[in-house]
Amino acid sequence: MAESPPTETATSIAAGYAFDAPALELGSVVLAGTAYPSARVRIPLGMLNRHGLIAGATGTGKTKTLQLLTEQLSAAGVPVVVADIKGDLSGLASPAQPSDRVAERARDTGDDWQPAGFPVEFLALGGLGSGVPVRATMTSFGPLLLAKVLDLNQTQESSLALIFHYADSAGLALLDLKDLRALIQYLTSEEGQDALKGIGGLSKATAGVILRALITLENNGGEAFFGEPEWEPADLIRTDGDGRGVISALELSAVQDKPRMFSTFLMWLLADLFSELPEVGDLDKPKLVFFFDEAHLLFSDASKAFLEQLTQTVRLVRSKGIGIFFVTQVPADVPDSVLGQLGNRIQHALRAFTPDDASNLAKAVRTYPKTASYDLAELLTQLGIGEAVVTVLSERGAPTPVAWTRLRAPRSLMAQLDPARQTQAVSGSPLLAKYGTPIDRESAYEKLAARLATDEPAEAAAPTEPAEAATDEPEERPRPRQDEPAGRAPAEHAGQSRGGAVADVLGSPAFTSFARSAATVLGREITRSLFGTARRRRR
Incomplete structure (x- = not known):
């Protein structure tokens, strides 16, 4: 069947998409249900970093x-x-x-x-x-995104940010869930409860909410998301x-x-x-x-x-x-x-079956440039599968004409x-060789247990400047998980359960000393981006 020549309106709309620079091809202009193949609708490749929206009801x-x-x-x-x-x-x-x-x-x-x-x-x-x-590691993921995952309120979110701030300042690497749980338990223990007093403090009630949320996350498979290789x-x-x-x-x-x-x-x-x-x-x-x-x-x-x-x-x-x-x-x-x-x-088809649907439809219409070619409120409810109302940014950054496509x-x-x-x-x-095998290198949990086992002497000064955190590459190459990770061996070989060892570590003066001195003995600066995320600086 021969193609119908495009109408003056279809030609006018297509002219708004006739870019000189490379572009992605979307389809053809439609008027009154008829598609005009030579009237092309496109997106300039150089305008893709101006972001976009693809919307529409299920199945459109x-x-x-x-x-x-x-x-x-x-x-x-x-x-x-x-x-x-x-x-x-x-x-x-x-x-x-x-x-x-x-x-x-x-x-x-x-x-x-x-x-x-x-x-x-x-x-x-x-x-x-x-x-x-x-x-991702906990340190890299950061408090703001984690608070979103845990569904924390604003007070709990600010407390979580305080915990991460302390970890960054004290040089405590938070790589997985057990590291964060251990730090929270310490900061609410008798030995650690004063650590945050000067910058707001952490209530046991808030800490309890965060810990319970972390347990729920772990039970829902969250433990697999946090760790290394990142x-x-x-x-x-x-x-x-x-x-x-x-x-x-x-x-x-x-x-x-x-x-x-x-x-x-x-x-x-x-x-x-x-x-x-x-x-x-x-x-x-x-x-x-x-x-x-x-x-x-x-x-x-x-x-x-x-x-x-x-x-x-x-x-x-x-x-x-x-x-x-x-x-x-x-x-x-x-x-x-x-x-x-x-x-x-x-914009693919929208439904208008309820008052909320009608409100959303009206809002969608208002987001488009004005057009005399279509009744958008009516058109958006009648689009077929694989059809959409389109407007993009031209090469000079101006919106293109609205096109039923x-x-x-x-x-x-x-x-x-x-x-x-x-x-x-x-x-x-x-990438499978790089990321396929989980790694459980020494981090906050293991380092604290090892310090306690060797009875290292205390240092008096608490960290006062943010900064150098243990997210560097380890001295030795990280080793894949084993039945008994080396970092946990001292406590477990002493005949303690994992939970008992953690409790002893967190409540000990040796741990307090280690947390205070960590910033001077562990070499890595933590800098956080807009989202509170952190990355290890590469050597």
């Missing part, structure tokens, strides 16, 4: 849109990080199968569609899944031998019942990148694009401090060459302070990859 095609953008970014040499909550995005690694439906969509969008697979690195949060494990930001910014950007697909299906954990862990990755990457300003293409699926989980019940830091990170990370797309159901899921920074909008079909498999192929891909990953 958000994941396929994410897949479409990810494929083209990879082909353009831009690495991508995606949260794969249901496993659907694993199909990016395999070419799609031709079908009549795909052929029809290709005709509607003027797409010379060819199946293609892309380089995917499969990751798993804490190793809970088949991918390469992604972990993930390095550089391993997210890679290209393959053909120059295509590597897609880091963080497998979350094994932890989808822990939404607060995985959404906050994604934020840690972003904050980590922000603190490590240099300023680069505006680039021809971003260094990395990050997709936050189920973005509402980041913002629900978030503290004021968390939202302020998130807003500031989104605002500033652009200059590091990083683009962020939030993927959620309605724009109202994203706070106005963040929504105002998302220059690229792809029929989106192109992804070139990769729009389903889960065969598990055997995914397992094979993971086993062949160069």
